[in-house]
Amino acid sequence: MNAPVTAPSQPIPRHRVLAKVVGPASGQAVPEIDRVLTPDALLFLADLERRFGPQRKILLADRQLRQDRFDDGELPTVPLETQHIRNSVWEVDPAPAALTDRRVEITGPVSRKMMINAFNSGATQFMADFEDASSPTFANMIEGQANMIDYTAGDLTLETDSKSYALGDDPATLLVRPRGLHLEERNVTVDGLPMSASLFDFGLHIFHNGKALAADGRGPFFYLPKLESYQEARLWNDVFNFAQAALGLENGTIKATVLIETLPAAFQMEEILYVMRRHITGLNCGRWDYIFSYIKTLRNHKQFLLPDRAQVGMDRDFLRAYSLRLIETCHRRGAHAMGGMAAQIPVKNDAAANEAAFAKIKADKDREVRAGHDGTWVAHPAMVATARAAFDAHMPSKHQIRKQRQNPRISDAAMLEPHDGxxxxxxxxxxxxxxxxxxxxxxxxxxxxxxxxxxxxxxxxxxxxxxxxxxxxxxxxxxxxxxxxxxxxxxxxxxxxxxxxxxxxxxxxxxxxxxxxxxxxxxxxxxxxxxxxxxxxxxxxxxxxxxx
Structure with missing residues (x-):
């Protein structure tokens, strides 16, 4: 499973049994389903699931075993078996031109109107999120894939009763976040069982759009959510290797950024970069899920009790330590260190609240760029300019990977230090x-x-x-x-x-x-x-x- 997949000497045989569409349970019609779930696409999904689905389930079982050890008293730490990776000299492959400058990325769901607005927001990249920002109704997931097909073809438009929407002259670069490894797409089965939602989302996008995006340097680019170990990163690397071989893409064409949004993964950042070094461009501080993971991982340990969520900020304790370790790790290995989400949105009819929201965005982005991050996230188009101004003021170059800094070495104990409050x-x-x-x-x-x-x-x-x-x-x-x-x-x-x-x-x-x-x-x-x-x-x- 972990050996690189090489290009086959002959075409991959077509399975007699395709991935089977069994939903939605409501019986409602799903627009665009025939355009997205073509016979060839279903064959590709079935192949992905048969090859990688069993290993995914083993890795999910490993998560539970690891959590059992944490519940019994162990604390997260760096793996002993990978010390040679941490002590060796190596770097990830260089980022392609479209991902060299990532100073402001916007994220959002895969609905058509919101996608167009995000592409036209002035952000350098747009992460189309099939995961946390989208409710996974089958109609939503299929619509999102149809939107990806139309974006790739230059046909992403929308007509409403009051307005027309279309991509501008300089749209953001697309990155796609598939659902996490723990989720399944029950509306599509392979050999009678629901297939991995991760493989479903990834597989449809790469199958329909991979070659066209690669042809003009627009992709295919991904964000990978909720990984907990370098073994899970290796599974994704194997998936990438296979997909490239099967679809005739040069190895290393797929590029991914991994969200470090679980506490166990934060202790394996170098290992994750290493096992994906042909395909990875950076790591991201997925800080809201990281707080959730911190609580979940350390749930049996009273000494890690956290105060009100509003008091758990990125400027101190375990969140600051995690951010600084991510920056130091990424830059040592030639990768982008992406900052976290600013969730503030404009406040209508309340000038004071609106001013406060923009001030919070500015302070957060000033902190990130000064600490060494190479880019950041916002959730609303109106916040792009404020975030960009912070990074433009303190990061005149395209990134800070080679900039020398004197950030403190972050200990494992600092990575666990809870906020008081x-x-x-x-x-x-x-x-x-x-x-x-x-x-x-x-x-x-x-x-x-x-x-x-x-x-x-x-x-x-x-x-x-x-x-x-x-x-x-x-x-x-x-x-x-x-x-x-x-x-x-x-x-x-x-x-x-x-x-x-x-x-x-x-x-x-x-x-x-x-x-x-x-x-x-x-x-x-x-x-x-x-x-x-x-x-x-x-x-x-x-x-x-x-x-x-």
Whole structure:
């Protein structure tokens, strides 16, 4: 499985059994499905799943074994068996021209209008997100793939009753984020079993668009989410090797950036770069999922209890250490060190709040570029100019890979140092409210949701429910609004939950509350935030009730 795949001496044989389309369960028609899921594309998906699906499942089982060790007292650290990699002299292959300057990248879902606006935002790159920013209804996933086909062909346009949308003269470079290895696409089966959502998203894009994007230097480029080990990175490298050989692409054509958004992966950054060195261009600080992973990984250790989410910032403790180690690691190996998401969005009809949002963006991006990051993320087109101004002011060159810095050497202990701070009734209330609002939107087919001046995705809901779980698990002291301290308990949770639930129903009205799937979202939030054992991913439970 880990040996590089070489070009076959003869055409790859066509399997008699294609990947089979079995959904959606709702029976609703899915526009564009015949254009996306062609017989040849289904053959390619089946081949990917048969070759790499079994290893994916082994690696997911390895995740559970690793978590069992953490639960029993071990702490994450660098692997002993890869010391030779860390001590050797090597670099990743150079980035292609389209990925040399990455100072401002915008991310968003794969819906047509939002894609066009992102391409035209002035960002250097656009990450089309099949994962956390998209609700994985089958219609959404197929529409996203159709949009990729049209973008590649130069036909990505949209006509509405009031406006026409089309790509401008200098659109951002496309990167595609497939869903994580833990997710499945149940609407397509191979040999009677749901196929990997990662392979489904990757396979369709590379099959339909890989050659055309490579021909003019526009790709194919990817972002890889939620990896937990270098073995998982090696699996992706094998997938890339096979896809290139099967589709007639030169080896090394596919380029990927890996999101370091899990705590175990943060201790294997050099190894991830090494095993993907022909195909990787950089690492990214996926900081919201990283907070979620920090809580989940260290869930049995009370000394790593975190305060309110609003107090967990990138400027100190484990988040600062992780950012600086990523910069140092990437630059030593010739790779881009990408900064994290700024979730602020413009605030209408509130000048003071709007000014504060832009000020937060500026401060965050100033911190990133001064620390040494080579680029950053924003979630809204209106924020591109502010982020770009910060990087233009402090990074006149295309990146900072070769710039000499005197950042401190980051220890493993620093990578685990929790933020101090307070756990408050307001923080508990916010976690419950935002979690329910987001899940309701996700169940309704929307993955990127504006909530209280921030563009939220699935990572927000994950943090919200895992923080509640952690506080319950360890009986945290909660500062109440009346100044008293109360121990976190199921009774306290239920009291605040009931208040939030009633307030949301009063705000929305009963009909909108029900049709907006808020009762289901509230039940799901409580199930995943108060269960005896912490569910690994909220989206796995949510997918069971999503109308796919």
């Amino acid at each position: 307070t756990i408050t009734e307001a923080g508990l209330r916010t976690n419950i409210e935002v979690g329910i609002r987001y899940i309701a939107a996700w169940l309704s087919g929307r993955g990127a949701v504006p909530i209280h001046g921030l563009m939220e995705d699935a990572a927000t809901a994950e943090i919200s429910r895992t923080q509640v779980w952690q506080w319950l698990r360890h009986g945290a002291d909660v500062q109440m609004a009346d100044g008293k301290t109360e121990r976190m308990s199921s009774t306290l949770y239920q009291r605040i939950f009931d208040a939030v639930f009633d307030a949301l129903q009063a705000e929305l009205g009963r009909d909108a509350f029900i049709t907006g799937r808020f009762p289901e979202a509230a039940r799901l939030f409580t199930q995943t935030a108060t269960s005896a054992d912490l569910p690994e991913f909220l989206t796995l439970s949510a997918y069971d009730i999503l109308e796919t």
